[in-house]
Amino acid sequence: MKNFIQPGDTLTVPAPSGGVDSGDVVIIGSLIGVAGSTAAVGVPVAVKTKGVFELPKVSAQAWTIGAPIYWDGTAGNATTVTTSNTLIGYATEAAANPSSVGRVRIG
Structure with a gap:
């Protein structure tokens, strides 16, 4: 299918205010997930959105x-x-x- 982008169970987003530690709950708007690594504010971080x-x-x-x-x-x-x-x-x-x-x- 030509419009498929990715499964979506992990998304890369900028770390929110205060940054994140690996395992932190990340909430950006209505997007909810768990950080896969530690990242300072604004730095891209992989967030697991399912599991x-x-x-x-x-x-x-x-x-x-x-x-x-x-x-x-x-x-x-x-x-x-x-x-x-x-x-x-x-x-x-x-x-x-x-x-x-x-x-x-x-x-």
């Missing part, structure tokens, strides 16, 4: 499989709280209260 990632979470929350997960950019962690946060995906397995990480399907 399951282990991310830092609010320790005092219990997650169930399939629960919608949001990113709290201020706290720098994943949460089930919708207010002022960005939907990034869904929990792929239960996460206990307390626990510091949870697995999230992005894309």
